[in-house]
Amino acid sequence: MAETGLSSIEGGLRGFSSAELWLIKKQSGLTEGECGNINTLLSHGKYPTS
């Protein structure tokens, strides 16, 4: 949701926009808490790399 936009840069999910986070969650089946863990994201190939 749009209101979570701020939390996306303030909270544990720093760096993802709400839309990107939504997509990660949808594509990986991870919970929002799991998305806050970089290792989990990396293991699912969801952490953006250059």
Next chain:
Amino acid sequence: MKNLTARKTLFEAIFVFIFLVAFVAIAFWQVYSARVDSFTKTKMSLETSLLELQQKYIVSDIDTIISDVNFLTSNHHIVDFLQNTAHLEKFNIIDLQENLREFSIARKVYDQIRIIGLDGMELVRINYNDGNPSAVAQADLQNKSGRYYFEDTLKLNEGEIFISPLDLNIEKGVIEFPLKPMIRVGAPVFDYKGRKMGIALVNYFGRALLDKFMEIGKQSTSDSYLLNSDGYLLEGGYANQRWGFMFDEVDRFTFAEKYPDVWRMVLERERGQFITPAGLYTFDTVKPLAVGAVSSTGSTNAYAKSEKQLSEEEYFWKLISFVPSSLLYAEREDLKKLLLNIFLAIAIFIGIVDYKISLERYRRRQVEMQREELLNKLHVMATTDELTGLTNRHNFFEKLETEFSRAIRHKYPLGCAMIDLDHFKSVNDTYGHPVGDKLLREVADCVKSSIRQYDLAARYGGEEFICIFAHSDVEGSKAVAERIRQNIEKMTCELDDGRVLKATASIGVAFLTEGMDIEQLIDSSDQALYRVKENGRNRVEFN
């Protein structure tokens, strides 16, 4: 801005100073003019009064002399005496001489009192002798048949009086020194049958009259002048300028020749006043000849006859008073200096007060300006996103509410676009936050330059932007959203090390439909954005 305030305050200070100083100057000028006018009028009035006094004194003195002569010609002792001149031995002449001597003592103004027979022979003569009058011995009496005053008096009719010109006494053919100004006043004596028997004649001390004239004149700072009808000075001025007509010197002084313009004006009228660059002139006229009195031109030659008889109009003296400009305007100059000093003091005071007030005003303006600047800064800070310069989220919602209400009220279309940069996290993680911030700034500039004048763009979150397309139908909004996407795609962000970053954005657009609120509109655009993300990013989806 600071300079502008300083200049404005300076102009105001100068204006106030000039206005107040001009106001004070006008007030002072009014006071000065009124006072100067009053000074001049007072001076003119004083001179007129003094001259009137001098004129009245002279007229009164002449009247007294005439009365005295009338008294003599009607005196029965004198008439009896003249009737008996052929038999003087029968007449007690001592009594007559004593009477006249007492008269002389009482009057004190007659150098000589004479009874002259028809043949010109002095019959009785009382000399004043500086206050010790005495009758001249018979042997010393003279024949005056050749003198103008005898001739002119003897030919008069009953009731007529001869008044000689005011001139200097001549003794034995020469002018007596010290100078003895004299007026001879005489009248024929008639017996009871109307026969002319001789004349009574008095020599009046002109000095008494002249001294009184000058004494009155001393009441003022003016110079007094007494002139005869030919413009010769009788009194006033320097001693060597007086009695010019009595002397034969080539360069003898006449007021008429020395000051022809003044003399012309004095002759024009009996009395008056005028101011010339030299000073204030006040003049009056004395006509000694009363009704029935006659005079003659007299003669400086002791034994010459008068050139002609003078009428009342021809025989006059002019009284002139003169106040030089330096005295006439002395008070004015003093007042001018005084007022000027006060004025300067006030002007300086006004200047200082004006300066202090203006300085205070300037300081207040500075504080006000700083406060205003601070408020503006605060407003900008409160409404603008610091990083991108776009409207911030809070301000966006305020504006959106206004726009939303207006769109519902006026039923015009409203579009909302949610823009999200693709893979922005990887930019931050790879290049660092400063590069991410730079990219965000350039994307914001790109969004701002891609929308229309009435559209609104704001930073919504980290790499999220939101746009409101007012008065924009579906096609118009689509076109603008697509333009934003394309421009971001085309945009390049050059880094300090020369590398170039590219970015893409996913845009979800929603349109206001009936019954929708703000949250639903934004939510709808969010849904569209998620679809874009799901469908591969760098696209525009519509709801």
